[in-house]
Amino acid sequence: MLAQLTINNYALINHLSIDFSSGLSIITGETGAGKSILLGALGLVLGNRADLSSLKDTSTKCIVEAKVAISNYNLEDFFNEVDLDYEAETIIRREILPSGKSRAFVNDTPVTLSVLNQLRTKLIDVHSQHQTMQLSDNNFQFSILDALAKNSARIASYKRGFIQLNKLKKELSLLEEQKKEANQQYEYNSHLFKELEEAKIKAEEQDELEEKLEKLNNIEDIKLNLSESLEITINEEIGIQNLLNTLENRLSKIATFSKEYQEISARITSVKIEIDDVVSELENANENVDFNPNEAEEINDRLQLLYNLQKKHSVSNNAELINVFEELSEKVGQVESADEFINAKQKQIDDVAVKLDKVADLISNARTKTIPKLNKQLQVLLTDLGMENARFSIKIKPTKNYFNNGKDELEFLFSANKGGSFGELKKVASGGELSRIMLSVKTILSENTQLPTIIFDEIDTGVSGEVSNKIAAIMQQMSSNMQVIAITHLPQIAAKGVNHYKVYKKEIKGVTTTNLKLLSKEERIQEIAEMLSGKDISDSALTHAKQLLN
Template sequence: MLTHLKIHNYALINQLSIDFTKGLSIITGETGAGKSILLGALGLVMGNRADLSSLKNAEKKCIIEAQFLLDGYNLESVFEELDVDYEEETIIRREILPSGKSRAFVNDTPVNLSVLTALKVKLIDIHSQHQTLQLSDINFQFSILDALAKNQAKIASYKRGLRKYNGLKKELKELKDQAQKSTEQYEYNLHLFNELEEANLKVGEQKTLEEKIEKLNNIEDIKLNLSEGLQITVNEDLGIQTQLHSLESKLQKISSFSAEYEELTSRVSSIKIELDDIVTELESANEQVDFNPNEIEELNDRLQLIYNLEKKHGVATIEELQKIHESLSEKVAQVEGASENITKKEFEIKAVAVKLDEVASLITKGRNKGIPKLQKELKYLLTELGMPNAQFLIELKPSEIYTVNGKDELVFLFSANKGGNFGELKKVASGGELSRIMLSIKKILSSNIQLPTIIFDEIDTGVSGEVSNKIAKIMNDMGENMQVITITHLPQIASQGQQHYKVFKGEEKGVTTSNLKRLNYDERVAEIAEMLSGKDFSESALTHAKELLG
């Protein structure tokens, strides 16, 4: 419910601050006084496009602020989806700067215009004679029928299921597309995988092979140098081992004479031990050195295999080849397991479809019960509004596909004249008829679901007499369940509101301004009297105005 509207520097308005309450509120004023400016300001604060022409003073910024009481609207989840803090008393502010830039805030949190647009649907519903095309919208027609059928909970459940169903269908398509794509590459990937699988590569193998081959390629030099090294070491007369043994023997004879000689003897003994170990290893290495042409051929073949695989896959190490091997394994397994995954996904889809069909069936059942009730209520209200021969032909047909509105096709046709042909609303109903149909539908909806604040912008144009009284009564009845604001030129309707506001023009420093004020009882009597007979109203007009006010 709109509780407060503040406007600064917009169009003809310098400064405006006005409170609104629940029930039916009336706005009147002379043509051109600025009623459309109020609607424009509300449109801006709810996300409509803005430009510099909106600024009364082009050197100052325009600020429009609307406060809403959201108790009972159940909008917490909507605010959560929009990532905006929910407050029971929510303030929406729009600023238009002299530079042309625009800023928007919800509860002092900066937001983009899409957030305001999303909230607008939940908070404000503006209707005029030129905004009745919604009647021909199939989604709106379904919403009318579902309101009477009390289908809201079932529709919400169905839409959750439909989102899941569509999500699974998308996943199935991706699986099939991937399977198709993978199958086309399967044979080649399998060949590459088997090639690497058979190679059975080990980390560090390449370096080991290269070292072995280097050794075998230089086997003769290795053998010669090992043999000569042994000769130098173990020669019976001049070998290092013999000489070192003699040196140790000489020093042992004098080691007892001083600590210095004893240390030297010990060091020589250590060298001798180390040399003995070296000799043992040299002898072993010399014995093991053997040229085997078959071995070097095998090693070269193995190393060449590694080189070829690295070149083929554009890598430089066995580690990278192993990663490719793992990737190929996944791709091959994906194709080999694709059929199973597709079957599993299809089973999930069928399970969801069964539940969707169950909910859709309940929705259809409720709609079939609601159609006679809707036709009856529309017939009654339109008769009250001066259209006694108006009839609706509402048919529900089964659909084979899932739509956002269930598995039904809805035919919503209208005839305004007795014995006339039925046709689409926009083709067979006049502007005035559409306005009265929309009013009737909104009345029905207000009795069945929580509606946002509704603003009727002169939808009573061209109506007079008893019909205007009926329109006023319907709006008043709607005001018992929701906030209704109507802009009107008819005194019969103006007299029905719980609150009455007047838009009027003034002048400040030689500049025309537009203002809005809430009327007290006496002011209201005078306003209605003026609406009855003009500015120079008579005593009889005043008396009539008081009678209308009850």
Template sequence: MLTQLSINNYALINQLSINFSSGLSIITGETGAGKSILLGALGLVLGNRADLSSLKDTSRKCVVEARLAILNYNLEDFFNQVDLDFETETIIRREILPSGKSRAFVNDTPVTLAVLNQLRSKLIDVHSQHQTMQLSDTSFQFTVIDALAKNKERISSYKRGFVQLSQLKKELVELENIQKEANQQYDYNLHLFKELEEAKVKVDEQAVLEEKLEKLNNIEAIKDNLSEALELTVNEEIGIQNLLNTLENRLTKISSFSKEYQEISARVTSVKIEIDDIVAELENANENIDFNPNEAEEINDRLQLLYNLQKKHAVSSNKELVTVFEDLSEKVGVVESAGEVINKKQKEIDSVSEKLDKVAGLISKARTNSTPKLTKELEKLLADLGMENARFSIKIKPSKNYLSNGKDELEFLFSANKGGNFGELKKVASGGELSRIMLSVKKVLSTNTQLPTIIFDEIDTGVSGEVSNKIAAIMQDMSTNMQVIAITHLPQIAAKGSNHYKVYKEEIKGITTTNLKQLSTQERIVEIAEMLSGKDISDSALTHAKELLN
């Protein structure tokens, strides 16, 4: 419920703060006094877009603030979802800076316009004349029917399933596209995969083979040098082994005479042991060296295969070839297992579809059961509003398709005249009739939904006399369940309000400003009398105004 609206530096308003209460509140004022400015400011704080033209004084920022009492409207979950602190008295503030930048806050926490608009739909319903065209919108018509059908939880459940089903179908299409694309490359990828599989490429193989081939290609030089090396070590006359043996013998004989000789002798012995070990390895290498032309050819062929594979796949090492092999394995595997994956995804879709069908069936049944009640209530309300021959034809038709709010199609037709043909509301109802139909619809919604505040902006245009009394009675009845604010030009409606506010213009130092004030009982009498007879208020108008108020 809106408890206070404060406006600073907006359009023709310099500074204004007004308190609102529950029940039916009336706003009146002369044409052009600024009633639309009030709604504009309220729209701004509820998420409408704005620009610098909203500023009265372009050197100062514009601030609009709305205080709302929201304790009894089950909004805690929404506040949690959008990460806002829940306060039973919530303050929404909108600022427009001279630079043109706009900022919005809920309980002093910055928010986006998207969040404001979401919150707006849960707090205030502003209804103006042009919004009567909403009556022809199928989604709005479903909103009315579902309110009576108590379908809120069912539709929430359906929408969760609908989102899940849409996602699963999207994933299935993606899988099928991947399979189609993969199938086109499958034969070629399979050929490349098998080629690498048969090659049995190992990461370190190339370096080992290249070393082996280098050895085989230089076998003669290796043999010659090994032989010469052995000759230098084992020759009886000049061989290193014999020389070291002689050196060791000489030093052994004097090692006992001095620690110095003993250390030198030990070092020679160590060298002799190392040389003996080297000789053994040289002899072993010389004995085992053997040139095998077949082995060289095999290694050469193997290396050529690896070089060719690397060139074919535009890589420079076996390690990269192994990575290519793994990628090809995955691509081939995707195609070969795609059928199983797609079947699994289809089973998920079938399962969700089955559950969704059940919920959609419950929604449809509740809608079908509620349409006679809706038809009866609307026709009764319209009869009270002077449309005795108004008739509705509302039919729920099953659809094969999953729609955003169920599996129903809706035929919502209207006839204003006795014996007249049914047709779409926008084609067969006049502007005045649409206003009364919308009021009736809002009345039905007010008893079946939990909306804190509704604002009617001259919904009574085009009616007078007894009908205006009926409109006032309906608004009064609605105000027992919710806060109702009505901007009106009819005295019959103005007199029914529990609170009455007047919008007026005044000129201060050559500058026109718009103001709003709450009227006292005496001021209400004068205001309503003026609405009845104009600026020149007669005694009979004052008497009539008092009668209306009483």
């Protein structure tokens, strides 16, 4: 419920602060007095876009603040979702700075206009004449039917499945696109993969082969140097082994004379053991040196294969070549297993679709059962509003398509005259008829949903007499379930309000400002009398005004 509206430096308003109560509140005023300015300010605080033209004084900022009582709206979850502190009395504030920038706050926490717009749908429904065209909007028509059908929980469940279904369909489409792209390269990639697979490449193989080939290519030098090395070590006359043997014998004879000689002798013995081991290695190496031209040719061929593959794939070593092989393996594998993934994804889609179809059927059945009830309620209300011949043709058409609220198409046609043909509301209903239909619809919605505060901006345009009394009665009935604020020019409606506010202009020192005040009982009699007879209020108008108020 809108509890208070405070406006500073907006359009023709210097400062205005007004409290509102529950039930039916009435706002009246002469044409041009500024009723639209009030709605403009309210729209601003609820998320409408603004510019510097909103500022009365462009040197200071404009502030519009609304206090709303929200304890009955079950909005705790929404506040948590948008990361806001929940307060039973929430303050929404909008500021327009002289620079043209704007800021918005909910309970002093900065918010985006998107959050404000989400919040406004849960709090205040501002309905003006031009919004009657909303009646022709298919989504709005569905919302009427679904409210009576108590479909909100089913549609919430359906939407979750609908989101999941679309997500899975996008994933399937991506898999199919990937398969298509992969198929175009499959033959070539498969050839490259098999070529590398047959090569059986090992990471360290190239270094080992190059070393082995180097050895084979220098076999003569190796053989010669090994032989000469052996000759130097094992020659009986000048060989290192014989010399070390002699040296070891000499030192062993004096080793017992001092610790110093003993250490030298031990070191010579150690060197002799090392030389003996080297000689053994030289003999083995010399015996194993053998040139095999076939082996050299095989190594050459293998290395050439590796070099060619590296050049082909623009890499410099076997490790990188193995990476290429693994990438090709994945690409080839994707194609070969693509159908498996696609089939698995299609099964997921089919499973979700089966569940979604069941929920869609429940939604559709509830809608179909509700149509007679909606028809009857609309006809009763419209008869009271002077449209006794109004008829609706509402039909549900199940389809195979998935929409965001089910699988139905809705035909919502209207006929205002007896024997007249049915047609789209926007084509066959007049402005006054649309206003009365919208009022009837809002009445039905108020009885079946937890509607927010509703503000009617001259929805009574084009009606008078007994119909205006009926409109007033309907608004009174709606106000028992919700806060209703009606901007009206009809005295019959103005007299039904719990509170009556007047919008008026005032000129001070050549500057015009718009003001709003709550009327006392006597002021209210005067205002309604003026609405009845004009500026020159007659005694009969005063009497009539008192009768209306009583």
